[in-house]
Amino acid sequence: MQSSLDLIRELATTSPTKIxxxxxxxxxxxxxxxxxxxxxETASTPNMDKLAFNGNCGLLQPxxxxxxxxxxxxxxxxxxxxxxxxxxxxxxxxxxxxDFDLKPGDIAARGNFCTLDAxxxxxxxxxxxxxxxxxxxxxxLLDGIDIDGVKVIVQAVKEHRLIAVFRGEGLxxxxxxxxxxxxxxxxxxxxxxxxxxxxTAKIVNQFLAEAKKRLTSHHPANMILLRGFSKRPNFxxxxxxxxxxxxxxxxxxxxxxxxxxxxxxxxxxGSTLADELATLEKNYASYDFFFIHVKGADAAGEDGxxxxxxxxxxxxxxxxxxxxALKPDVFILTGDHSTPATLAGHSWHPVPCLxxxxxxxxxRLTKFSESACRQGGLGQLAAVSLMPLxxxxxxxxxxxxx
Amino acid sequence: MQSSLDLIRELATTSPTKIxxxxxxxxxxxxxxxxxxxxxETASTPNMDKLAFNGNCGLLQPxxxxxxxxxxxxxxxxxxxxxxxxxxxxxxxxxxxxDFDLKPGDIAARGNFCTLDAxxxxxxxxxxxxxxxxxxxxxxLLDGIDIDGVKVIVQAVKEHRLIAVFRGEGLxxxxxxxxxxxxxxxxxxxxxxxxxxxxTAKIVNQFLAEAKKRLTSHHPANMILLRGFSKRPNFxxxxxxxxxxxxxxxxxxxxxxxxxxxxxxxxxxGSTLADELATLEKNYASYDFFFIHVKGADAAGEDGxxxxxxxxxxxxxxxxxxxxALKPDVFILTGDHSTPATLAGHSWHPVPCLxxxxxxxxxRLTKFSESACRQGGLGQLAAVSLMPLxxxxxxxxxxxxx
Numbered sequence: 001m002q003s004s005l006d007l008i009r010e011l012a013t014t015s016p017t018k019i020x021x022x023x024x025x026x027x028x029x030x031x032x033x034x035x036x037x038x039x040x041e042t043a044s045t046p047n048m049d050k051l052a053f054n055g056n057c058g059l060l061q062p063x064x065x066x067x068x069x070x071x072x073x074x075x076x077x078x079x080x081x082x083x084x085x086x087x088x089x090x091x092x093x094x095x096x097x098x099d100f101d102l103k104p105g106d107i108a109a110r111g112n113f114c115t116l117d118a119x120x121x122x123x124x125x126x127x128x129x130x131x132x133x134x135x136x137x138x139x140x141l142l143d144g145i146d147i148d149g150v151k152v153i154v155q156a157v158k159e160h161r162l163i164a165v166f167r168g169e170g171l172x173x174x175x176x177x178x179x180x181x182x183x184x185x186x187x188x189x190x191x192x193x194x195x196x197x198x199x200t201a202k203i204v205n206q207f208l209a210e211a212k213k214r215l216t217s218h219h220p221a222n223m224i225l226l227r228g229f230s231k232r233p234n235f236x237x238x239x240x241x242x243x244x245x246x247x248x249x250x251x252x253x254x255x256x257x258x259x260x261x262x263x264x265x266x267x268x269x270g271s272t273l274a275d276e277l278a279t280l281e282k283n284y285a286s287y288d289f290f291f292i293h294v295k296g297a298d299a300a301g302e303d304g305x306x307x308x309x310x311x312x313x314x315x316x317x318x319x320x321x322x323x324x325a326l327k328p329d330v331f332i333l334t335g336d337h338s339t340p341a342t343l344a345g346h347s348w349h350p351v352p353c354l355x356x357x358x359x360x361x362x363x364r365l366t367k368f369s370e371s372a373c374r375q376g377g378l379g380q381l382a383a384v385s386l387m388p389l390x391x392x393x394x395x396x397x398x399x400x401x402x
Numbered sequence: 403m404q405s406s407l408d409l410i411r412e413l414a415t416t417s418p419t420k421i422x423x424x425x426x427x428x429x430x431x432x433x434x435x436x437x438x439x440x441x442x443e444t445a446s447t448p449n450m451d452k453l454a455f456n457g458n459c460g461l462l463q464p465x466x467x468x469x470x471x472x473x474x475x476x477x478x479x480x481x482x483x484x485x486x487x488x489x490x491x492x493x494x495x496x497x498x499x500x501d502f503d504l505k506p507g508d509i510a511a512r513g514n515f516c517t518l519d520a521x522x523x524x525x526x527x528x529x530x531x532x533x534x535x536x537x538x539x540x541x542x543l544l545d546g547i548d549i550d551g552v553k554v555i556v557q558a559v560k561e562h563r564l565i566a567v568f569r570g571e572g573l574x575x576x577x578x579x580x581x582x583x584x585x586x587x588x589x590x591x592x593x594x595x596x597x598x599x600x601x602t603a604k605i606v607n608q609f610l611a612e613a614k615k616r617l618t619s620h621h622p623a624n625m626i627l628l629r630g631f632s633k634r635p636n637f638x639x640x641x642x643x644x645x646x647x648x649x650x651x652x653x654x655x656x657x658x659x660x661x662x663x664x665x666x667x668x669x670x671x672g673s674t675l676a677d678e679l680a681t682l683e684k685n686y687a688s689y690d691f692f693f694i695h696v697k698g699a700d701a702a703g704e705d706g707x708x709x710x711x712x713x714x715x716x717x718x719x720x721x722x723x724x725x726x727a728l729k730p731d732v733f734i735l736t737g738d739h740s741t742p743a744t745l746a747g748h749s750w751h752p753v754p755c756l757x758x759x760x761x762x763x764x765x766r767l768t769k770f771s772e773s774a775c776r777q778g779g780l781g782q783l784a785a786v787s788l789m790p791l792x793x794x795x796x797x798x799x800x801x802x803x804x
Contacts, residue, residue: 030763038763063802064406065783066790067413070803083803084409093804340761346801348794349763370763380781 005080005241008388008397012243017329017394019244020280020290023078024316025071025255026298027335028351028370030342032306039297039306039341040352041369043313047320048333048354048368055331055356056363058378059370060386062337068348074336075258077383079291080242081235088261089173089230094163096257098155102232107166107173107200109229113138113221114160114187116212121184126160127221135160138221141214147206164226166204172197178208179225187225204229237263238289242391247283249276250293259291273319284326288394301339302346309341330357330393332386333368353378353386357393407482407643410790410799414645419731419796421646422682422692425480426718427473427657428700429737430753430772432744434708441699441708441743442754443771445715449722450735450756450770457733457758458765460780461772462788464739470750476738477660479785481693482644483637490663491575491632496565498659500557504634509568509575509602511631515540515623516562516589518614523586528562529623537562540623543616549605566628568606574599580610581627589627606631639665640691644793649685651678652695661693675721686728690796703741704748711743732759732795734788735770755780755788759795 029039062069062077063084072093073083088096091108102108113135115124130138135156142154142164150168157163174193180186187208192201208226215222238246240263248259251271259266265287269279276292283290294316300308324331334353337346352373365372378389391397431441464471464479465486474495475485490498493510504510515537517526532540537558544556544566552570559565576595582588589610594603610628617624640648642665650661653673661668667689671681678694685692696718702710726733736755739748754775767774780791793799 030761036764059779059781064409064790065787066792066794066799067409068794068799068801070801073803087803090804343761347761348791348799349761371766374765374777374779374781 004384004388005236007400008080008391009241011397011400012241012391013396013398014243015394015396017396018284018288018290019330019332019390019394020292020323020326020328021078021332021390022292022294022316022323023075024294024297024313024333024335026301026337026339026346027313028338028340028347028349029301029309030340030347030349033342038370039301039309040313041367041371043310043317045313045317045368047317047324049366051331051333051354051356052363052365052368052372052376054362055354055360056378057365057368057373057376058353058381059350059373060334060353060381060383061350062383066348068346069337070346071254071336072258075255076262078334078336078386079238079262080384080387081262082384086233086235088233090228091163091230092232093254094157094228095165096261097254098157098163099253099256100155100163100165102165103167104232105167105169105171107171107229107231109164109226111162111164111224111226112160112179113162114223114225115220116186116223120186122180122187122225123183124220125179125181125183125225129159130221132156132158134221135162138215138218142211142224145207145210147203147210150203152207160221162224164207164224166200166207171200171203173229173231175201175204175229177227178204179227187223190226190229233261235262239263242289242387242396244289245287246289246291247287248291248293249279250291251276252293252295255293264291273315277319277322280323281326297335298339301341302344304341304344306341330355330390332356332390334386350380353381355389355393359393406786407638409802410482410793411643413799413802414643414793415798415800416645417796417798419798420686420690420692421732421734421792421796422694422725422728422730423480423734423792424694424696424718424725425477426696426699426715426735426737428703428739428741428748429715430740430742430749430751431703431711432742432749432751435744440772441703441711442715443769443773445712445719447715447719447770449719449726451768453733453735453756453758454765454767454770454774454778456764457756457762458780459754459756459767459770459775459778460783461752461775462736462755462783462785463752464785468750470748471739472748473656473738474660477657478664480736480738480788481640481664482786482789483664484786488635488637490635492630493565493632494634495656496559496630497567498663499656500559500565501655501658502557502565502567504567505569506634507569507571507573509573509631509633511566511628513564513566513626513628514562514581515564516625516627517622518625522588524582524589524627525585526622527581527583527585527627531561532623534558534560536623537564540617540620544613544626547609547612549608549612552605554609562623564626566609566626568602568609573602573605575631575633577603577606577631579629580606581629589625592628592631635663637664641665644691644789644798646691647689648691648693649689650693650695651681652693653678654695654697657695666693675717679721679724682725683728699737700741703743704746706743706746708743732757732792734758734792736788752782755783757791757795761795
């Protein structure tokens, strides 16, 4: 049996219709202890509700029952890429999150500044959480080191965190971590997990030895720990699979990076929803698929701020008429995962999803909400099924079989 | 791609929460011809109904659409083990059902006493269904036979049925059946299905020849037929996969054996529900997962006794407050399969399931029943998805991907 992406690739065809996928990050929620209503149920959303009446609703399962997704698997599922098959290494994700321009062949690692005691054992894996400023200053000491023709680029992230990117010929990502993730042991030597990576391991270890020398007088940040060595993934592009000209409108680097990884054009945009919609309007004629990312709901949920999450949802609802004035043939509103304010973090709960097109057999639901979505026509749906549905409603999939 | 158990193993983490899985064997049913209500719909279940209001309900698919599960696949699915992958041989199942202490390397077979006619052809595969007493007496004639250092243990089961366990070095289970499952043919020689099992096949055939000699004067039980040669399975344990300290509270040997096969501690308990709950209370502090098995509903269903099945369900409902007083963080009530009294046997119908935790987005259903479960938030769910969900609700699964 071929993979489902192969099937879609075979059936995909171009058509003049346009698909807009609006992702409210962390949309799904849980009831407030007093009102018994979720964030989405609490929000006043007359425009979403109208779409729910005429369209189809359902609950998306991002990865699988009980699985809480990170941002990467959450989004890859929405783009139709099975998140258990299409994985992205930790180092690459951290680089994507910084808008770092990874080249093919680069090996990225995420890392920490740490503290070694007099015997060379790790006494603090985070070097006392040094400030971002200190981290930047110390990163400069390591940035640009050249080992046997391999250039090492080091950039501070936030506080004690950093990325290290190894750029050169013939590098391989099959490397063990240098970070033992425990105290009172020395940093580990990096080992090749496959023979082909032995040369790369040697280079990384030489770099780490040099880093130790250069940092020795900078206690508490007198060493670094690296982990998650990985290459930019080589995923088939959305153009290849869906024959779509796809654009991403997202202001956070992580989501821009994920969109880039599946071959979308990442449009220049401001960070507010108004900015993002202006970008959509400006580019509407040039693409047939748009992914728009709204970050605020997830951030509010992570902070446990129920009311702020409600406000973000209401802000999106107020902006909908402007978006819908463009008359997208297929409009989808969903999230990449749930982030209930009561849990103050990502969760495993399935995510409300709404699909609207003139080809929906309407659900006639009166509210877009978790509980209404349980009754909707999409049922409980794996996130990877969403793109084929969107394509179908855009009349972009030909018949399978005669 | 990794298997889903590998994924769960990777994400599982310990937490102080407790999960209780209460299995009413054969819970699912079909409407009574007069009332139009199923057993569960007929039963008065105020406590289950309250849980359904605040928790999530759904319908579990034990193996797949249309597949009627036996007890083993039914339970393995609930424990998160794909019953199509994790199979247990018939011989081993019969041994488990007798509480027989199978050692690693033992080969177990199930068998019948049968009748051979004067030409050595099978005239009755069940030897006229001889009494259990006769079966015990004749089993003694065969028990303890030694073939080339392999000891054969023979024990009567019920009526004409028996088990034979071959204990020795280097035995292999890849053997064809000796039972041709038809009349007017001779018993078959056992054949090795792989070259490695040839020595074992020879030993089994020598044993069968010796059994024929010893039984020759005991018409109608003048021979035995063996089938389902198998070894105790080597499944990963629930501790290995879920990092759970898991205990089983079940009085029937089959279910104790299945729990043992997935590495649960099997607690000493009496056979009534009150006994089982007393065992739960006594051991509650020592484990973080409990499987409690209630047999009566299945037995009533198998007997076609609709009203007795209703009574068993009501008995469980009355006992629920005692169980819930322990305040399990995650409480699950379901069955291993359906056993509709109208069918008087196991069936393929999906099984009502209820999950209750403080992290449920409540269904607000007013009754725990087959029809209500169709509207529940769990939707139609593969049984193997239940454990990941339970783990998630117990906050025992870390995030997948960054």
